[in-house]
Amino acid sequence: MLGSRLKFLRGKRTQEDVAKAISVSRARYSHYENGRSEPDTQTLEKLADFFNVSTDYLLGRTDNPDLIQEKNEESLLDPELGVFFKEIKNAPEDRQEQLRKIWEIIKSEGNREVEDD
Structure with missing residues (x-):
């Protein structure tokens, strides 16, 4: 298979x-x-x-x-995360884009902290 x-x-x-x-x-x-x-x-x-x-x-x-299917299973393990994803999915496109940009900033900050350690 x-x-x-x-x-x-x-x-x-x-x-x-x-x-x-x-x-x-x-x-x-x-x-x-x-x-x-x-x-x-x-x-x-x-x-x-x-x-x-x-x-x-x-x-x-x-x-x-x-x-x-896998993503749905993951959100079942953390119901709060599932609600968060649903809210993002239902948000207007401009709001989704803002959230994507914010997330990229958060990820880059996390990477910088790891590099500084």
């Missing part, structure tokens, strides 16, 4: 392109597609991130490649 999903998702990209993006050799990636070996958890997560799908989709646990 994993191999066929990887081939499908790769589309017109080369194996070399995907391998480079996830920091493995082309041969190793080819083994994943051909079912000769399985990626470790960290590599599986890199593949899911690269293709913008869930790890469950890659593993054949769901036929829905969207990450929405």
